[in-house]
Amino acid sequence: MPFTSLGLAPSLAKAAAELGFTTPTPIQLEAIPVVLGGADLLATAQTGSGKTAAFALPLLQRLQTGAAHTPRRVRALVLVPTRELAAQVGEVVRSLAQHLPNRPKVAVAFGGVSINPQLMALRGGADVVVATPGRLLDLVEHNALRLSAVELLVLDEADRLLDLGFADELQRVLALLPAQRQNLFFSATFPPAVQALAGGLLRDPQRVDVPTPAQAEAVVLQRAIMVDASRRTQLLRQLIKDNGWERVLVFVATQYSADRVATKLHHGDLFATSFHGGLSQGARKQALTEFKEKRWDVVVTTDLAARGIDIAQLPVVVNYDLPRSAVDYVHRIGRTGRAGESGLAVSFVSASTLPHWRLIEKRQGMSLPLEEVAGFEPSEVATQAEPGTGGVKGKRPSKKDKLRAAAAAAAQAPVKP
Known part of the structure; x- marks a missing residue:
C-alpha cells in the first residue's frame, strides 16, 4: 500500500x-x-x-x-x-x-x-x-x-x-x-x-x-551467562575477541561504571569509549557518530541509549549490569536485530543478581539456560532470595512513582x- x-x-x-x-x-x-x-x-x-x-x-x-x-x-x-x-x-x-x-x-x-x-x-x-x-x-x-x-x-x-x-x-x-x-x-x-x-x-x-511482531523478536538471539561480578570485564573482553564482534553496545548502571569499564576495555587493546548524560552534547554526538561509522569497537552506556537511538546493523548488545525493569530489558536488547537484521543480546548474571534475572525472565515470559564460559566459571554462591522484587521494578508503584x-x-x- x-x-x-x-x-x-x-x-x-x-x-x-x-x-x-x-x-x-x-x-x-x-x-x-x-x-x-x-x-x-x-x-x-x-x-x-x-x-x-x-x-x-x-x-x-x-x-x-x-x-x-x-x-x-x-x-x-x-x-x-x-x-x-x-x-x-x-x-x-x-x-x-x-x-x-x-x-x-x-x-x-x-x-x-x-x-x-x-x-x-x-x-x-x-x-x-x-x-x-x-x-x-x-x-x-x-x-x-x-x-x-x-x-x-x-x-x-x-x-x-x-x-x-x-x-x-x-x-x-x-x-x-x-x-x-x-x-x-x-x-x-x-x-x-x-x-x-x-x-x-x-x-x-x-x-x-x-x-512488537513475533518475527521481529525472533531475530534477536538472547543468552545469559553466569559470571562473578568481579570478572565481567575480563569475560567481556574475551567474548569480543573470541567471537570477532565488531561493534558492541554495553549497558551499565551508572555513568561512573560506563567510564570505568570503557577505560579497562581500552587498556585491553579494544577501541572503547563511554556514552552517557554526564558528557557534553558535542562529546555524545561525536561518540555516537563514530560508533555508527564503525570507528569504535565498543560503546559503554547507561540507559540513555536504550531508547530513541537508532544504530543500523548493530550486531551485539551486552547487559553488563542488568536493567532495573523488564521493560528496560526490552528496550536495551531492541537496539540490535532491527529492520530484519539478526542480533545477539548477552546478559551477565552473577550470584547476587540471579533473583533479579529470574524476575526479568518471569515478566518477559522467557526461560534462558544459564551458560558458563570455560575459564570464567563462577565461584560465588547465590544466597536465598528475600521476598520482594529482587531489585526489579515491579507493578507496585514506589514512592517516587506515586509522586510522578x-x-x-x-x-x-x-x-x-
Missing part, C-alpha cells in the same frame, strides 16, 4: 521513500489517517517501529494549510525526553519536508549546550519546534518563542518523559498552550502516570496499539486562561 493511499501528498510520499519508507509500517498505517483527520491519538509503539514518521508526515501535511505569517508562529510542538531523540526527530522532520512547496522552518532545542545558537536559530520564528521541556521553557523565558498558536502537540516517548522527572516542566509547558489543539501521545508503555496525563489532556482519543503520578494527575485539573 503506498503512502498516498493514506491521504498524504505525493511530495511527502516521495520524501518518505527517500528515507527508506517504501510502504507504511503498522504504526504509520493506523496513525496517519487519525492525525490527518484531526483526532487526538494515544499510540503504543516501540522504538524502531517508524513512529516518528507516523506523526511527522501528517503533521507536515497539516502545516501546508493556513496563511503564512511573518514572523513564523509555532504551530506544531514535539516534546521529547533526551537530546539525542530531539536531534533525531528534528532530522527526520526536516528530511520529510524537503520537497514541500511551503517548506516549514524546523527548530530543535535541548539543554546541555549553549542556548545562544538556539536563540539565533529562532530569529524570525519557527513553524515546528522539537524540544526537551526544560530548554523549551528557557527559550520562552528569553522571549525567543511563544506557544499560543500551537495547533498540534506531540509527546514522543511520553513514559520516558515522566520517568525522567519532567512532570512539573510538562505542566508549565501545557499552561502556555491554547486549549484548542490536537494532541498526540506516543509511548512504548502506559504506566499510571502516563494514563493520568493522557486522561487529563486528550479529548475522545483514538487508540492505536502496535505490539500525582504530578501528572494535575493535568486533569482545568488550566486557567
Whole structure:
C-alpha cells in the first residue's frame, strides 16, 4: 500500500521513500489517517517501529494549510525526553519536508549546550519546534518563542518523559498552550502516570496499539551467562575477541561504571569509549557518530541509549549490569536485530543478581539456560532470595512513582486562561 493511499501528498510520499519508507509500517498505517483527520491519538509503539514518521508526515501535511505569517508562529510542538531523540526527530522532520512547496522552518532545542545558537536559530520564528521541556521553557523565558498558536502537540516517548522527572516542566509547558489543539501521545508503555496525563489532556482519543511482531523478536538471539561480578570485564573482553564482534553496545548502571569499564576495555587493546548524560552534547554526538561509522569497537552506556537511538546493523548488545525493569530489558536488547537484521543480546548474571534475572525472565515470559564460559566459571554462591522484587521494578508503584503520578494527575485539573 503506498503512502498516498493514506491521504498524504505525493511530495511527502516521495520524501518518505527517500528515507527508506517504501510502504507504511503498522504504526504509520493506523496513525496517519487519525492525525490527518484531526483526532487526538494515544499510540503504543516501540522504538524502531517508524513512529516518528507516523506523526511527522501528517503533521507536515497539516502545516501546508493556513496563511503564512511573518514572523513564523509555532504551530506544531514535539516534546521529547533526551537530546539525542530531539536531534533525531528534528532530522527526520526536516528530511520529510524537503520537497514541500511551503517548506516549514524546523527548530530543535535541548539543554546541555549553549542556548545562544538556539536563540539565533529562532530569529524570525519557527513553524515546528522539537524540544526537551526544560530548554523549551528557557527559550520562552528569553522571549525567543511563544506557544499560543500551537495547533498540534506531540509527546514522543511520553513514559520516558515522566520517568525522567519532567512532570512539573510538562505542566508549565501545557499552561502556555491554547486549549484548542490536537494532541498526540506516543509511548512504548502506559504506566499510571502516563494514563493520568493522557486522561487529563486528550479529548475522545483514538487508540492505536502496535505490539512488537513475533518475527521481529525472533531475530534477536538472547543468552545469559553466569559470571562473578568481579570478572565481567575480563569475560567481556574475551567474548569480543573470541567471537570477532565488531561493534558492541554495553549497558551499565551508572555513568561512573560506563567510564570505568570503557577505560579497562581500552587498556585491553579494544577501541572503547563511554556514552552517557554526564558528557557534553558535542562529546555524545561525536561518540555516537563514530560508533555508527564503525570507528569504535565498543560503546559503554547507561540507559540513555536504550531508547530513541537508532544504530543500523548493530550486531551485539551486552547487559553488563542488568536493567532495573523488564521493560528496560526490552528496550536495551531492541537496539540490535532491527529492520530484519539478526542480533545477539548477552546478559551477565552473577550470584547476587540471579533473583533479579529470574524476575526479568518471569515478566518477559522467557526461560534462558544459564551458560558458563570455560575459564570464567563462577565461584560465588547465590544466597536465598528475600521476598520482594529482587531489585526489579515491579507493578507496585514506589514512592517516587506515586509522586510522578500525582504530578501528572494535575493535568486533569482545568488550566486557567
